[in-house]
Amino acid sequence: xxxxxxxxxxxxxxxxxxxxxxxxxxxxxxxxxxxxxxxxxxxxxxxxxxxxxxxxxxxxxxxxxxxxxxxxxxxxxxxxxxxxxxxxxxxxxxxxxxxxxxxxxxxxxxxxxxxxxxxxxxxxxxxxxxxxxxxxxxxxxxxxxxxxxxxxxxxxxxxxxxxxxxxxxxxxxxxxxxxxxxxxxxxxxxxxxxxxxxxxxxxxxxxxxxxxxxxxxxxxxxxxxxxxxxxxxxxxxxxxxxxxxxxxxxxxxxxxxxxxxxxxxxxxxxxxxxxxxxxxxxxxxxxxxxxxxxxxxxxxxxxxxxxxxxxxxxxxxxxxxxxxxxxxxxxxxxxxxxxxxxxx
Amino acid sequence: xxxxxxxxxxxxxxxxxxxxxxxxxxxxxxxxxxxxxxxxxxxxxxxxxxxxxxxxxxxxxxxxxxxxxxxxxxxxxxxxxxxxxxxxxxxxxxxxxxxxxxxxxxxxxxxxxxxxxxxxxxxxxxxxxxxxxxxxxxxxxxxxxxxxxxxxxxxxxxxxxxxxxxxxxxxxxxxxxxxxxxxxxxxxxxxxxxxxxxxxxxxxxxxxxxxxxxxxxxxxxxxxxxxxxxxxxxxxxxxxxxxxxxxxxxxxxxxxxxxxxxxxxxxxxxxxxxxxxxxxxxxxxxxxxxxxxxxxxxxxxxxxxxxxxxxxxxxxx
Numbered sequence: 305x306x307x308x309x310x311x312x313x314x315x316x317x318x319x320x321x322x323x324x325x326x327x328x329x330x331x332x333x334x335x336x337x338x339x340x341x342x343x344x345x346x347x348x349x350x351x352x353x354x355x356x357x358x359x360x361x362x363x364x365x366x367x368x369x370x371x372x373x374x375x376x377x378x379x380x381x382x383x384x385x386x387x388x389x390x391x392x393x394x395x396x397x398x399x400x401x402x403x404x405x406x407x408x409x410x411x412x413x414x415x416x417x418x419x420x421x422x423x424x425x426x427x428x429x430x431x432x433x434x435x436x437x438x439x440x441x442x443x444x445x446x447x448x449x450x451x452x453x454x455x456x457x458x459x460x461x462x463x464x465x466x467x468x469x470x471x472x473x474x475x476x477x478x479x480x481x482x483x484x485x486x487x488x489x490x491x492x493x494x495x496x497x498x499x500x501x502x503x504x505x506x507x508x509x510x511x512x513x514x515x516x517x518x519x520x521x522x523x524x525x526x527x528x529x530x531x532x533x534x535x536x537x538x539x540x541x542x543x544x545x546x547x548x549x550x551x552x553x554x555x556x557x558x559x560x561x562x563x564x565x566x567x568x569x570x571x572x573x574x575x576x577x578x579x580x581x582x583x584x585x586x587x588x589x590x591x592x593x594x595x596x597x598x599x600x601x602x603x604x605x606x607x608x609x610x611x612x613x614x615x616x617x618x619x620x621x622x623x624x625x626x627x628x629x630x631x632x633x634x635x636x637x638x639x640x641x642x643x644x645x646x647x648x
Numbered sequence: 649x650x651x652x653x654x655x656x657x658x659x660x661x662x663x664x665x666x667x668x669x670x671x672x673x674x675x676x677x678x679x680x681x682x683x684x685x686x687x688x689x690x691x692x693x694x695x696x697x698x699x700x701x702x703x704x705x706x707x708x709x710x711x712x713x714x715x716x717x718x719x720x721x722x723x724x725x726x727x728x729x730x731x732x733x734x735x736x737x738x739x740x741x742x743x744x745x746x747x748x749x750x751x752x753x754x755x756x757x758x759x760x761x762x763x764x765x766x767x768x769x770x771x772x773x774x775x776x777x778x779x780x781x782x783x784x785x786x787x788x789x790x791x792x793x794x795x796x797x798x799x800x801x802x803x804x805x806x807x808x809x810x811x812x813x814x815x816x817x818x819x820x821x822x823x824x825x826x827x828x829x830x831x832x833x834x835x836x837x838x839x840x841x842x843x844x845x846x847x848x849x850x851x852x853x854x855x856x857x858x859x860x861x862x863x864x865x866x867x868x869x870x871x872x873x874x875x876x877x878x879x880x881x882x883x884x885x886x887x888x889x890x891x892x893x894x895x896x897x898x899x900x901x902x903x904x905x906x907x908x909x910x911x912x913x914x915x916x917x918x919x920x921x922x923x924x925x926x927x928x929x930x931x932x933x934x935x936x937x938x939x940x941x942x943x944x945x946x947x948x949x950x951x952x953x954x955x956x957x958x959x960x961x962x963x964x965x
């Protein structure tokens with residue numbers, strides 16, 4: 305079977321295998337997997353409100369998926385989308401609180417720009433360290449995640465904190481809020497989804513149609529050959545990390561502008577890590593990533609409904625883990641299904 | 649001036665040194681795990697996940713059997729199981745080792761979170777289920793400073809230091825160790841000389857499972873006696889940094905772990921110092937400290953230390 309079909313089939317089959325294995329896990333705690341999965345589908349797609357809320361959850365996931373996927377294409381494993389998302393959201397909030405005097409045409413793009421720059425800058429630290437010293441980006445971005453996490457929990461309680469209960473910042477100026485596409489019952493369908501899809505198209509064009517994209521891919525695919533061919537590796541590493549971080553920063557920014565209208569301590573909530581599974585399921589292709597994000601958004605959204613039938617929503621993490629594992633060792637999947645084909 | 653007094657107060661306090669040892673122990677275990685795996689050429693970032701699983705499983709079996717050592721034993725078994733999954737994906741199936749490691753971290757976070765409610769009835773954290781008692785060394789109890797710093801420690805701390813010696817002995821003084829290093833440096837040559845590359849790599853990765861799960865078990869039944877969700881808090885990655893800083897050598901990894909343990913204990917003591925009266929809201933800033941130290945150390949030392957030549961490269965016959 306040819307390579308293109310496989311690159312599409314492996315993630316799909318991985319998802320199916322993962323859901324099957326997870327159903328045994330659900331059986332193990334004495335629940336009915338069919339009831340659980342029915343609740344999952346109902347929670348994700350069962351009503352207009354459920355669909356709207358799935359799309360809201362998908363929006364940041366497209367961007368964190370793009371952040372990780374773009375990194376992969378350039379030969380970098382950006383596991384720090386979580387921290388970059390936090391830094392982007394925090395900087396965007398600090399900016400957007402103070403732009404009440406600005407008209408929305410200015411305030412909206414400028415807030416996005418600030419969030420993207422913060423994410424890009426934060427990711428560049430890891431890019432710079434890799435280019436200068438060879439420090440592996442997996443270890444450095446994990447350290448940066450923890451630093452961002454603790455730093456933001458300080459910022460959101462002391463310098464920015466308002467009110468009681470969950471640490472939160474004041475609301476951003478209304479000129480910086482993204483207008484909702486429509487309101488389905490209490491759920492506002494954020495127009496951030498349009499921004500996210502446009503970002504995917506932009507990355508697709510950058511990777512496939514520009515010479516810079518070609519350079520980044522070449523540096524990722526075979527750094528030695530690329531360097532021999534005159535591509536500056538160090539420069540490309542920093543640039544690729546910065547673009548990846550900008551996408552993650554935008555994910556956090558859109559959460560602030562379109563959903564919460566303020567910075568919250570729990571804003572990222574694992575969305576950066578979801579980006580890894582999304583990039584792998586989408587095979588690092590921006591258009592594939594949109595659909596993978598939709599799948600993950602639906603799983604995340606539906607998992608709340610699953611809690612009501614007594615299945616902890618952590619099951620989604622287990623499903624993700626199995627998918628990532630199978631995509632990492634994709635020969636397992638190929639062998640399982642090819643052997644069956646041969647037997648027929 | 650007040651900061652200076654606080655520093656003197658911290659460094660003359662025997663409890664600070666005990667805290668340093670306690671903070672370093674899980675890192676020593678896990679970084680030895682990293683050494684065992686990477687010396688044979690398999691990158692194992694799943695340490696964080698194996699530790700988390702070890703912390704959870706040891707609490708579950710301590711709770712079931714009432715004996716914390718049985719808990720530790722089961723943690724080791726599950727740790728070997730997790731490591732086997734990583735070995736299977738990355739050696740047998742020649743998968744991407746970093747992606748497989750990420751999957752195992754997520755698996756550990758998912759499984760431990762998933763089983764909290766069915767087993768313990770509530771999410772977040774478990775009750776105190778009991779822990780391994782500390783042992784007193786009578787000779788050290790005579791001096792107040794020694795008694796309060798190293799006179800009464802968890803036996804697992806001694807195990808950690810013993811493991812350093814055992815790991816060093818295996819890797820540098822036995823035939824098996826020679827093969828492990830050969831396979832990590834040049835698998836083709838080792839294969840030609842009749843070394844079973846896959847078997848040696850499996851041994852390295854499975855040993856990393858043993859070590860990392862011991863580190864996790866120490867965090868729960870060795871130290872506090874219960875399990876909290878995500879309680880490893882990035883220590884698996886700090887252990888990886890300790891392994892790098894220690895130049896993939898067990899003794900070096902131990903010193904690096906002690907350095908990181910020191911920085912964790914220091915940040916801890918500083919924020920609870922009665923002389924400084926740190927507001928509880930600024931405490932997160934102190935928690936950043938060990939991670940910043942790690943980041944600086946990695947940036948400063950990497951390149952000066954050298955990984956095994958075939959580290960992270962799948963071997964195809």
